[in-house]
Amino acid sequence: MPINRRDAMKGVALGAAAVAANPAAAAPAGGKIVHHVFFWLKNPGSTADRDALIAGVRGLGKVEVVRRLEVGVPASTEQRDVVDSSFHVSEMLVFDNVADQKTYQDHPVHKDFIAKCEHLWGKVVVYDMVTV
Amino acid sequence: MPINRRDAMKGVALGAAAVAANPAAAAPAGGKIVHHVFFWLKNPGSTADRDALIAGVRGLGKVEVVRRLEVGVPASTEQRDVVDSSFHVSEMLVFDNVADQKTYQDHPVHKDFIAKCEHLWGKVVVYDMVTV
Numbered sequence: 001m002p003i004n005r006r007d008a009m010k011g012v013a014l015g016a017a018a019v020a021a022n023p024a025a026a027a028p029a030g031g032k033i034v035h036h037v038f039f040w041l042k043n044p045g046s047t048a049d050r051d052a053l054i055a056g057v058r059g060l061g062k063v064e065v066v067r068r069l070e071v072g073v074p075a076s077t078e079q080r081d082v083v084d085s086s087f088h089v090s091e092m093l094v095f096d097n098v099a100d101q102k103t104y105q106d107h108p109v110h111k112d113f114i115a116k117c118e119h120l121w122g123k124v125v126v127y128d129m130v131t132v
Numbered sequence: 133m134p135i136n137r138r139d140a141m142k143g144v145a146l147g148a149a150a151v152a153a154n155p156a157a158a159a160p161a162g163g164k165i166v167h168h169v170f171f172w173l174k175n176p177g178s179t180a181d182r183d184a185l186i187a188g189v190r191g192l193g194k195v196e197v198v199r200r201l202e203v204g205v206p207a208s209t210e211q212r213d214v215v216d217s218s219f220h221v222s223e224m225l226v227f228d229n230v231a232d233q234k235t236y237q238d239h240p241v242h243k244d245f246i247a248k249c250e251h252l253w254g255k256v257v258v259y260d261m262v263t264v
Contacts, residue, residue, distance in 0.1 A: 033207050034224055036168055038259060054264060072261030075165050077233050083258045090261040092166055092224070101209050126215045127170060129204030129222040132186060 031131040032067070033095040035104075038087040040123040049120050050088055056117040057091045063107045065100035069093050087125075101128070163262040164199070165227040167236075170219040172255040181252050182220055188249040189223045195239045197232035201225050219257075233260065 043049050054071055061069040070092040074085040095101040104110055175181050186203055193201040202224040206217040227233040236242055 031204065031207075032202070033209065034202055034204060034222075035209075036224070036259070070164070070166055070261075070263050072163060072166060072263040075163075075233070075260035075262035076230055077165065077167075077260040078237065080258070082256050083260060085260065087259065090166075090259065092168070092261075098208055101207070105210065124214050126212070127168075127219065127222065128207040128209040128215060128217065129202075129224075130207040131202050131204045 031097075033098060033101045034129045034131065035093045035095065035101060036127045036129075037091045037093075038125045039089045039091075039121045040086065041088040041120060042122040043120075044088055053089045053117055053120045056113050056120075057089065060091070060093065060104075060110060060113055063104050063109045065095055065103050065107075067094045067096060098130070163229075163264055165230060165233045166261045166263065167225040167227065167233060168259045168261075169223045169225075170257045171221045171223075171253045172218065173220040173252060174254040175252075176220055185221045185249055185252045188245050188252075189221065192223070192225065192236075192242060192245055195236050195241050197227055197235050197239075199226045199228060221253075230262070 039053060041049050041053070050073070054073075057071045058069075060066060072090050072092075074087060074090075077083065079085065093104070095104060171185060173181050173185070182205070186205075189203045190201075192198060204222050204224075206219060206222075209215065211217065225236070227236060
């Protein structure tokens, strides 16, 4: 039986309370999810590897729950102590809610991207924020 | 004398080549800048401190070169090894180009935010990407 939206949102809110490792993370449900991923290449000097990863990331836009997709490389902004410009490729995706992010995570297009591209990166760091 | 846009873009491209510490960072000029900042509170358990920082970040939207501003807290997405959900507040700003990001960096509204809010955070990490 399909659940209604109010019940679904309650589920998200309970989920947030249950899984948040961070005491400051008691976010109101219903915000957008900004999913930011930073990749460090296994072969940092390889433009071919970088471009293959960028092309792979671009393909993630085919997943229907992705509301916005940006792919980039470190910007030539001022080098300050607090700026980490050591990554090689970055992607920023926006989803309407946590459920859509989960749909993306398990989507065949995403799994195919990982299978085809994970040999390219040596390290990956993900930050997920819910907008308030 | 005002420089024309083509010369300005050349300047950005040369700047990118000159300052990039990262060999993979030879980005084409002209992309948007996605400026993502993660804050760790000095008092992680303080909802008042968190809310004061969120309010401060919201005020950054008054800077005229800010094309998009999102502020958030860790999302209740799945906890995986690669996900860093230890931060407390995050902001994501989009600028049209590196020059606009620099204008923002030096803007009185931004400097005022730092002066009023920097006592709230113990650590800050910034990632700047240029979209490709």
